[in-house]
Amino acid sequence: MTSGLPSPDDPEELKAAIEQTREELGRTVEQLVAKTDVKARAQAKATDLTQRAKDATSQMRRQAGSARKQLAGSYQASGPLKQAVTQGIEGARTYRKPLIIAVGVLIAGAVAVRIWTRR
Numbered sequence: 001m002t003s004g005l006p007s008p009d010d011p012e013e014l015k016a017a018i019e020q021t022r023e024e025l026g027r028t029v030e031q032l033v034a035k036t037d038v039k040a041r042a043q044a045k046a047t048d049l050t051q052r053a054k055d056a057t058s059q060m061r062r063q064a065g066s067a068r069k070q071l072a073g074s075y076q077a078s079g080p081l082k083q084a085v086t087q088g089i090e091g092a093r094t095y096r097k098p099l100i101i102a103v104g105v106l107i108a109g110a111v112a113v114r115i116w117t118r119r
Helices: 011-036 038-074 079-094 096-118
Strands: none
Touching (some): 011 038, 079 096
């Protein structure tokens, strides 16, 4: 009966078989340990999701840039419309900081009122 195992009479073949079995067992144990390492798996998943988000963001920016170029190429604003758009952009840039502060104050006020009314 031949089972594929070395004969018990050949010590070198037995040692080689034992060593091979140990290596296979070691790989199996490493795989099991990797599966049970929740922290490492969570970090790997977080890294993967972060990278995917960055990739999606850069792709969206490229698409927005190309859309902006297409829009600028296909539509030439002139006269009062162009001036109004330019003034709106300049106004938004000029008053960005005060607007952000005002919104923050409004939110803080709403939170304060909400806390005050709950008492």
